[in-house]
């Protein structure tokens with residue numbers, strides 16, 4: 001009989017990389033069961049999508065209620081109150097004490113595309129500055145902004161123009177804030193007039209790039225530079241949003257406010273929905289018809305997002321993220337005593353990562369990170385790697401994970417790291 005993996009390989013483009021050979025049958029909160037009845041603890045959460053857990057009862061209830069009313073009208077043809085109300089809620093809860101507006105789309109990459117369109121239309125400028133190691137999606141502008149070539153840009157030809165990169169400050173890898181800002185200054189002197197720059201985009205904590213938080217000094221300096229040159233600051237909160245970092249949005253950890261913010265992933269707890277929210281006058285830059293999309297703000301996604309926002313508040317998930325992240329980092333610090341491969345443990349709230357080097361060469365070891373991941377998978381724990389060097393394991397469990405499941409996962413993690421050393 002042909003295995004499901006053989007069928008997958010025959011039917012699906014190899015361009016869609018898959019990190020496990022598990023085929024999901026059902027999932028509940030922080031656990032997934034496969035077709036054979038094997039149970040896994042999910043520390044990937046669909047890549048930061050189910051911060052509120054798989055099938056949170058309130059999310060499911062909200063979507064079921066919506067299914068019984070209508071499933072699609074296209075908001076550009078016949079809008080609905082829940083769509084307007086969710087925009088009102090996002091305008092209210094996103095950082096910034098000023099009038100805001102929102103546009104709904106379907107994916108994170110689409111949110112990034114639209115943030116750039118809006119910034120260009122509002123400023124009449126076209127250039128965009130992003131950071132090396134940043135990830136902004138797989139559409140053409142998303143790819144162009146992404147600061148990593150392999151595998152994201154290989155073979156896809158010319159990228160959209162007027163996109164520039166500067167190094168992201170990661171002290172562990174020898175780049176500090178001053179060097180990063182000096183590179184930006186040089187960029188403005190050598191490559192692009194800042195008066196032509198529409199926006200600077202960054203993730204408050206780099207996600208795919210390795211879970212490196214943007215230093216506060218960088219964020220403050222970028223805000224000043226943007227204000228000085230009339231450039232818009234875009235925070236890509238697609239992965240960092242919705243309680244993951246211990247705040248509703250990671251930008252709340254900083255004393256500066258972005259002009260535009262992109263959101264997706266955990267916004268709708270497992271349903272496809274994304275948004276751009278920002279200063280009202282900037283959001284109104286594009287003319288009527290310039291923004292939108294057939295499925296943007298789908299009724300099910302909108303219904304799910306209302307429930308997600310309620311759950312985050314009612315279940316104190318920001319506080320819970322802090323607690324869980326604290327416990328995880330403490331456990332990793334204890335494991336580090338026996339595993340010198342661990343060179344860094346980091347991340348705000350429950351957006352944590354551990355980074356590994358080879359003990360002999362002291363160079364980043366993707367091989368060690370991958371060994372840990374595969375051993376953990378054998379033991380029933382789904383982990384994800386990330387980082388420009390592939391030597392980072394990131395932890396993205398649902399913030400609703402039960403204490404006993406979390407404790408079990410910690411034991412598996414410890415055993416896997418120690419076994420990877422053997």
Ligand SMILES: Cc1ncc(COP(=O)(O)O)c(C=O)c1O
Nearest residue numbers: 107108109135136137207238239
């Ligand atoms: C920061 C960031 N921006 C954009 C994206 C793209 O989102 P999507 O995969 O929904 O298009 C991602 C996805 O991982 C992301 O982490």
